[in-house]
Amino acid sequence: KLSGDFAVHQLYDCNWIVANCSTPANYFHVLRRQILLPFRKPLIVFTPKSLLRHPEAKSSFDDMLPGTHFQRLIPDEGPASVSPQKVKRVIFCTGKIYYELIRERKSRGMDDAVAVVRIEQLSPFPFDLVKAETDRYQNADLVWCQEEHKNQGYYDYVKPRLHTTISHTRSIW
Numbered sequence: 001k002l003s004g005d006f007a008v009h010q011l012y013d014c015n016w017i018v019a020n021c022s023t024p025a026n027y028f029h030v031l032r033r034q035i036l037l038p039f040r041k042p043l044i045v046f047t048p049k050s051l052l053r054h055p056e057a058k059s060s061f062d063d064m065l066p067g068t069h070f071q072r073l074i075p076d077e078g079p080a081s082v083s084p085q086k087v088k089r090v091i092f093c094t095g096k097i098y099y100e101l102i103r104e105r106k107s108r109g110m111d112d113a114v115a116v117v118r119i120e121q122l123s124p125f126p127f128d129l130v131k132a133e134t135d136r137y138q139n140a141d142l143v144w145c146q147e148e149h150k151n152q153g154y155y156d157y158v159k160p161r162l163h164t165t166i167s168h169t170r171s172i173w
Contacts, residue, residue, distance in 0.1 A: 016042040017044070020095040022047075022074065024052055026059075027047055027052065029071075030070050047095065048095070057099065073117065073119050075136075079111045080111065080113070089143055090143065092133075092145070093144070093146065101116050102116055115137060117130075122154060127161070130165045142162065142172050144162065
């Protein structure tokens, strides 16, 4: 199941689909969605096998039952999401860096001050969902985090899309 007509049109209009899943359930759903699409587009999945063996990367079978679907973006579900006005920084990331970020956030005692948002589908970019997250955390700094150096990884692809999403009204660090 796709969330809304916007997502279906995005998938239909793009040349390929690029994903970096951070949970086994989302990996299952992106493969399942690929088979169920009424049209064919190449699917590129950058999820490393090591992530699927990561002790913190677990999914319940409930996440794969009928009625569940691929999540293009996974919002923060911790204490930061309860009071978004208190959040000082929103970190957007993808893949296994998420688990390192939440471990570091917890060790520094910043669970309510830092929100970590996972972008699971990079192409087509989930502008609608990213916009909802940036609107939710109005007072927070926006940060893109990746394992690779700045001139590698997704940075050059993601930064202009984040700026477009927020209409160049805030800085992206």
